[in-house]
Amino acid sequence: MGWIPDWITNRSFPKGQKETPLAESIIVIDAGHGGVDSGALGIDQSHEEKKYTLRVSKAIQSKLDHSGAKVIMTRDNDSFIELAERPQIANRNHADAFISIHFDSSGENNAGTGDTTYYYHDNGSIELGKAINKQLINDVPLYNRGVKFANYQVLRDNKRPAILIEGGYINTDSDFKKLSSASYPKKVAKAVHQGLINFLSR
Template sequence: MKKFNKLKQPRNLIVFLAIILFISITTFSTLVLANQNTIKVDASVVNIRTGPGLSYDIMTQVVGGEKINIIKEENEWYKIRLSNDQIGWVASWLIGNTEFSAASNKLGTISAESANIRSEGNLDATILGKATKGTELTVLFQQNNWTQIQYNGQVAWVSSDLIEITAEKKSIIPIVYSPKTNEDTSIEILTVRSEGTNIRSGPSVNESVLFKASKGDNLTYISTEGEWYKIKNSKGQTGYVANWVVDLSGNQTAAPSANISSLSEATIVIDAGHGGEDPGAPASSYNEKQATLKTAMALSSRLKQAGVNVILTRNSDDFVSLNDRAYISNQASADAFISIHYDSTEIPNEISGTTTYYYHENDKNLAETINKQLQINNPLPNNGTRFGDYYVLRENTRPSVLLELGYLNNTVDQATIYTDSYQAFAVESIYQALNNYFSS
């Protein structure tokens, strides 16, 4: 019996020591793994997004020195847990670099006479096009002496030596909002411009929608908070409405509309030419009314992403009279009216390219700004800016232009117009031009 105990005791000791060793190794491994899954942010500010891509909304930001826990990695994006247990995504390559997102509205201006726009951030990457000196582009972020930009509806790169970060537009996704509240005694009644106008719980486009107001509704003014009005409707409901979607009315001394200093503050009317019983210029594939609607809808989506209040004269294959188109613009007090068209001639292949028309002399600046942007990397010829005696321009009291974006009975134009790349080019050119117009 004693012999058995002498043999058992060393075995128990060995087992005990093995258990201790296992626990120590496990604890050490856990600590190492924890350290491996924790990263420190070196950049001054990094955006945390709701999903693994730059197209996802920004949910918050972290500053330099903050530690974040990595849950997993997906396509060079980290799914992370913040100190407050929020779950979000951050680009792995931004931890030590500076990011400028579309939501923070950073602008860059080409400083060289000509700059190659590339598909990736290196000299071996495909050249997507060229940008001339003075061209303004939305900047996404910078890394290793390369700047990522938005270019003709896609993500592209330009050498950081050839672009200067020149301006910051008004953010449409405020991180912190603490507006100064005041009351303007000259305002009594606000009149809603458009059907289905959102009345929100707070003075921001990020606040929830409490209810919607109809076109022509009169709202009682309570106070002003930044660029928002606190209001009360006829049912006694209170909320906030943006100052760019209402008119000051109901009293004899109404103040003028707020000055527009950025595109995100503007009301833009997009007019898809023709429609319904009016097909416009015929083509072998589809009529002008279909081409204009496709472009108008894409432009509307692009502008709305930037926080712009967009009004469409039509969003389906409906007939809208020329008088109604001008009326919609005038009634909405639009900051710009853009009429989209595609042309044709009696003789096929006689003319090619884009043309920008204006009627009122005051609208010439808007026309020239848009036409200048349409000249950059346009796969079709650019025919310049011209006076055009069109009803929707002549009877329009708001800044207005009519764009002919190509000829449907020109073989080359037709083959180009129908491509997604040309649609993206046209939309991005108009967007950038409007951004330049209101920024200046």
């Protein structure tokens, strides 16, 4: 245990906070869509993906903040951020991990179910995906579709360990009931938090 003046770090930490691999790590959380880009729509066409990605992303931000991580949000309100800019935020800041939050949809209502974790590069992204997906299986009450390769721009243009989580199908009634619940963001945040600790401890 040691002490340093708080003006050196310009950060505050809860009393008694335990040191974890997350302390002082740089994590970029990307809330998918936003602004004019609504993302996928629910069955009644009134529930927009962008609302739920931001809701979950803010829960993750709060959880990681309390562990001492430096969290950078690609957006923290209902604003439009160019797709190409999102991975560059991680690249410029030399992020330890980039996590993009989305929700899936199928061509027909109630035709798909489950959450999926995607990666592109073999640069730590596969390990990051496996670490977080393992925790999603434990903490989130959805069918889990596993860790898969995907050619998404936010992953492809990312030089940092990066994954994209599709957190259930927004146009499937059973999935939407879970992902829109008050407890869902906290469950995903818990999974991401522990998954990051396991990934950074490897």
